[in-house]
Amino acid sequence: MNDKNQHDWHDTLIDRGLAELVGGETPPDLTDRILAAADSNQAEKVTLAEGTETMNTANSTTKVWITLAVAVSLGGVVVGLLLPEVKEARETARRSEMQQVEQRNPIQHPNTEVGDSLHLPQGKLDVTGQANAEPSSQEGEEFAFNLGFARAKPQTKQESSGSESDKSINQELRIRRLGRSSRSNESPSSPTMPSPYYLSDDVQYYASGSGNKVPARESIRSAGQRFSSDAGFKPSFGRQLNEWGLPPQQGTGPDTSGDQYTRINENPFIKAVGGDAVSTFSIDVDTASYANVRQFLEQSRRLPPPDAVRIEELVNYFDYDYAGPTEDSPFAAHMEIAACPWNAEHRLARIGIKGREIDRQARPQSNLVFLIDVSGSMNDPNKLPLLIEGMKLLTRELGENDKVAIVVYASSERLALESTRGDQQQTILAALDQLRSGGSTAGGAGIELAYKTAQDNFIKGGVNRVILCTDGDFNVGVTNTADLERMAEQKAKESGVFLTVLGFGRGNLNDAMMEAISGKGNGNYHYVDNLTEARKVLVEEMVGTLVTIAKDVKIQVEFNPAQVAGYRLIGYENRMLRTEDFNDDKKDAGEIGAGHTVTALYEIIPAGKRVDTPAVDELKYQPPLADLAETAKTQASDSDSSGELLTLKLRYKLPDADTSTKIEFPITDKGESFADASDDFKFASTVASFGMLLRSSQYSGNATYDTVLETASTASSRDPHGYRAEFMDLVRIAKQLQR
Numbered sequence: 001m002n003d004k005n006q007h008d009w010h011d012t013l014i015d016r017g018l019a020e021l022v023g024g025e026t027p028p029d030l031t032d033r034i035l036a037a038a039d040s041n042q043a044e045k046v047t048l049a050e051g052t053e054t055m056n057t058a059n060s061t062t063k064v065w066i067t068l069a070v071a072v073s074l075g076g077v078v079v080g081l082l083l084p085e086v087k088e089a090r091e092t093a094r095r096s097e098m099q100q101v102e103q104r105n106p107i108q109h110p111n112t113e114v115g116d117s118l119h120l121p122q123g124k125l126d127v128t129g130q131a132n133a134e135p136s137s138q139e140g141e142e143f144a145f146n147l148g149f150a151r152a153k154p155q156t157k158q159e160s161s162g163s164e165s166d167k168s169i170n171q172e173l174r175i176r177r178l179g180r181s182s183r184s185n186e187s188p189s190s191p192t193m194p195s196p197y198y199l200s201d202d203v204q205y206y207a208s209g210s211g212n213k214v215p216a217r218e219s220i221r222s223a224g225q226r227f228s229s230d231a232g233f234k235p236s237f238g239r240q241l242n243e244w245g246l247p248p249q250q251g252t253g254p255d256t257s258g259d260q261y262t263r264i265n266e267n268p269f270i271k272a273v274g275g276d277a278v279s280t281f282s283i284d285v286d287t288a289s290y291a292n293v294r295q296f297l298e299q300s301r302r303l304p305p306p307d308a309v310r311i312e313e314l315v316n317y318f319d320y321d322y323a324g325p326t327e328d329s330p331f332a333a334h335m336e337i338a339a340c341p342w343n344a345e346h347r348l349a350r351i352g353i354k355g356r357e358i359d360r361q362a363r364p365q366s367n368l369v370f371l372i373d374v375s376g377s378m379n380d381p382n383k384l385p386l387l388i389e390g391m392k393l394l395t396r397e398l399g400e401n402d403k404v405a406i407v408v409y410a411s412s413e414r415l416a417l418e419s420t421r422g423d424q425q426q427t428i429l430a431a432l433d434q435l436r437s438g439g440s441t442a443g444g445a446g447i448e449l450a451y452k453t454a455q456d457n458f459i460k461g462g463v464n465r466v467i468l469c470t471d472g473d474f475n476v477g478v479t480n481t482a483d484l485e486r487m488a489e490q491k492a493k494e495s496g497v498f499l500t501v502l503g504f505g506r507g508n509l510n511d512a513m514m515e516a517i518s519g520k521g522n523g524n525y526h527y528v529d530n531l532t533e534a535r536k537v538l539v540e541e542m543v544g545t546l547v548t549i550a551k552d553v554k555i556q557v558e559f560n561p562a563q564v565a566g567y568r569l570i571g572y573e574n575r576m577l578r579t580e581d582f583n584d585d586k587k588d589a590g591e592i593g594a595g596h597t598v599t600a601l602y603e604i605i606p607a608g609k610r611v612d613t614p615a616v617d618e619l620k621y622q623p624p625l626a627d628l629a630e631t632a633k634t635q636a637s638d639s640d641s642s643g644e645l646l647t648l649k650l651r652y653k654l655p656d657a658d659t660s661t662k663i664e665f666p667i668t669d670k671g672e673s674f675a676d677a678s679d680d681f682k683f684a685s686t687v688a689s690f691g692m693l694l695r696s697s698q699y700s701g702n703a704t705y706d707t708v709l710e711t712a713s714t715a716s717s718r719d720p721h722g723y724r725a726e727f728m729d730l731v732r733i734a735k736q737l738q739r
Helices: 003-023 031-038 042-104 157-161 164-178 220-231 237-243 288-300 311-315 384-395 425-433 443-456 481-495 511-520 531-540 542-546 579-583 625-639 679-694 705-714 723-738
Strands: 203-205 213-215 278-282 331-339 347-355 366-373 402-409 413-421 463-470 498-503 523-527 548-559 564-570 590-593 597-606 644-653 661-668
Touching: 278 564, 278 579, 288 311, 288 511, 288 523, 288 723, 311 597, 311 679, 331 548, 331 644, 331 661, 347 548, 347 590, 347 644, 347 679, 366 384, 366 443, 384 425, 384 463, 384 531, 402 425, 402 443, 413 425, 413 443, 443 463, 443 481, 481 498, 481 511, 498 511, 511 523, 523 531, 523 590, 531 542, 542 590, 548 579, 548 597, 579 644, 597 679, 679 705, 679 723, 705 723
Parallel strands: 366 402, 366 463, 463 498, 498 523
Antiparallel strands: 203 213, 278 548, 331 347, 347 597, 402 413, 548 590, 548 644, 564 597, 644 661
């Protein structure tokens, strides 16, 4: 057998062995036959050569496929081993590139009058764990804070252009963001019975007006949050708008369909007959509604929803020149009666209360707990960044007699700063600077920890107060408003700690909940739409905001049927009490702070005039209401010849007392015209007119935006802070939007 044929047969044997190995087959043993064939005669060589050629061709194809399979397998193993390292290297390179972009475009913080960055002792702060370990939502983007006077400088053309890598990153953000799916904008059918806040998941049902439903489209902020959780950083709200091709906003949320307000049914006229001749309500020193209305008009450039307009809070936003108490009483009461500016046939009575002034330097020691919402919903510039700047303003007003602790909550609650003396301002300011937003909102758990912290540091005879700063978007743990009310009421009774609620933002503002818990928690509620408002509440009115001089303050007015046919309390719809509640010391009511003024307005229909009330069937077992009214009028005339219009009664408790004190005094109507009324009377009535116009009230009479402007301009001579001038600007904006 020659060498060539021998080599071919050995190859054939190897090929058959591989075929058996790869194919899993067991071919017959051909060894003897192959060796015998090698010794066969030459005549068989041609046939054998042809067969061998055919076999070699087939086996060559098999070897190619085997080689490819082995190569692919080895390649997969190599890629599997190297992929994590390659991925990590790419992520490291991208993070480095991101940091370079952020460094070229640093955030422009407003001037906070704080020196260089601070280095705190290790372990002093425990800010919010993993949620707050995320980078700030504002890093790497210039935007204008809605902070009143604080604005970031614009970028130059060269700075804004960026490098090619910047553009590449922005393009990637754009593609990834637009790839996200959003909820359907279809509006569900109207529910049979809307909730008290007339909201469903996707539709807002306005309680007043036509009742039309407004689609609640998904907010851009929410889309930005979904993206940021994937990308590992949070683009600022200004960047989000740019990515979506929308114009920049002045610190407002993208949509208001998520805001929640308690439904308001305006107080009607009531005939001054029998028990109905008595009106009882709790005082209210909240001012949130005015600042909220201002935000709608100035920044959103649209009229507010009617239920966002609480007229008493508009009126009480302003300071009035009421004389303070001259004796030991915590406050003094004042009455003024003149013609009603929007209905010449009616009279307008103004009740004014002035709290006792306390010098700022003589205020009692303070134990304050800043309870700060750092959840993902607080990511917008007009939320957490504005909140931090506002709390810094308050911090700079504190001293060695004050203590401050900081509790934060997102997915869980945490003590970010233990109770610290107020003169250690650098420590407090640094703790505020470290706050970051992210996560869900466990507000109830935060409230529990805040009150516990306040109780642990309680100052007997001092100011003990929790200051809750939030948008009210509680979505973990205790979230129901009724449950939160009970919690706030229980904490107030058990701990002796008072509550201040500061609302922030737009789009998911739970105004209804914040107003409710502030009332139950012996507190006050303010909405902060810019840094100027934060300065007003926390600096200019700091003593009044923090120091309560009387609690559970109730007002009861008894009208004289001989002088009054009917009356209507303007505003205070959420503060109405039953007649018997006035003497019930267990019934909660409002608080008044040092130096605060409280104003209430009654529109009065004089005796002999018609009172339009809803029609009811005549009584079967009693004389008709008209006869009762005439009888009451005659009896009043026989028993009282002094011409008293009404009697004003007030009840209050001192901050640490459980029993109330009552004061009362009668009021007569001297027939004063509106033109002869005081400037404060005119201005308060003008603000009430404005509120009724915003609500499209059926009781606004002949009031117009022009008459409001005309009266306000003549009643604004005393305006040290410019708030009355600002009010007139808001009236002008509303007038334009109403067209």
